[in-house]
Every structure is written in C-alpha cells, then in structure tokens.
Amino acid sequence: MSAYHTEQKKMLEDFLSRNRDKGFTIDEITEGISSEMSCGVAPARSTVYRLVGRLVAEGRVRKFVKPESRKASYQLVTCEHCDAHLHLKCVECGRLFHMDEAVSDELLDRIRSCSNFSVDEEETVLYGKCAGCNIK
Ligand SMILES: [Zn+2]
Ligand SMILES: [Zn+2]
Structure with missing residues (x-):
C-alpha cells in the first residue's frame, strides 16, 4: 500500500473511531471526511469504498444492511x-x-x-x- 493510501486509511479509521457509536454509508463517510478536512485532498468515494472493504476484511469494521433501505452501513468494531x-x-x-x-x-x-x-x-x-x- 502506498504512503498516500496509508494516510487515507488512517483518516478513515480516525473518522470512524470518533463516531464509533454510529454507522455510516460509503457516501456519508466520504462526505464526513472531506467536511472535516482543513487541507489536503479528501479521499474519493472509490478509495473510501476500497479502504472500508479492507477494514471489513481485517475485522476492524462491521458491515450492516439496514432492513428498510437495504443500504450498507459501516461501523468500527469497538x-x-x-x-x-x-x-x-x-x-x-x-x-x-x-x-x-x-x-x-x-x-x-x-x-x-x-x-x-x-x-x-x-x-x-x-x-x-x-x-x-x-x-x-
Ligand atoms: Zn436508540
Ligand atoms: Zn460486540
């Protein structure tokens, strides 16, 4: 993994850990990170998607599917x-x-x-x- 991606993965983990009592869709995570950033380049949606997938595979993040919308949301395992x-x-x-x-x-x-x-x-x-x- 490149240094750029390592940094973005850290950003993602920080965001989820600050909001550990909530689950977020990929869109919400992407928006949340970019709205919190003061400088630098916010990760693209596709990058967030890939990094979240990696965290799920590592067992650090859980995936939930809301029954009413069938939309996947992600939350840090605490x-x-x-x-x-x-x-x-x-x-x-x-x-x-x-x-x-x-x-x-x-x-x-x-x-x-x-x-x-x-x-x-x-x-x-x-x-x-x-x-x-x-x-x-
Ligand atoms: Zn409640
Ligand atoms: Zn548990």
Missing part, C-alpha cells in the same frame, strides 16, 4: 469479542449494543434446540429501539 455474541442495533439513533455473551449463547442454544437451526452469530444483528429511544 469490542474484542464481537464474534462471540449477538448485536442489537437501534434503528432510531443507530447505536450498536453488544449483547451479553451468556444471554446470547442461551438464545442461540434455544433456537438450535427448538428449530434445529444454527444462527450465524457473527452475521446476525437484531434491529429495534434502544432504551433511550423507547422513552421518546
């Missing part, structure tokens, strides 16, 4: 054991919650024994409203 529990995603504020591992395992065990279906823990996200958004 905990170390994200492959060992389910995630809850609030459709109102966009926050991602890491489900307790014991609760997650129990739920998956129940589904496996009742339906003989093994859920892909890493891929599955439950959508709904978080406590903060429920009281509004």
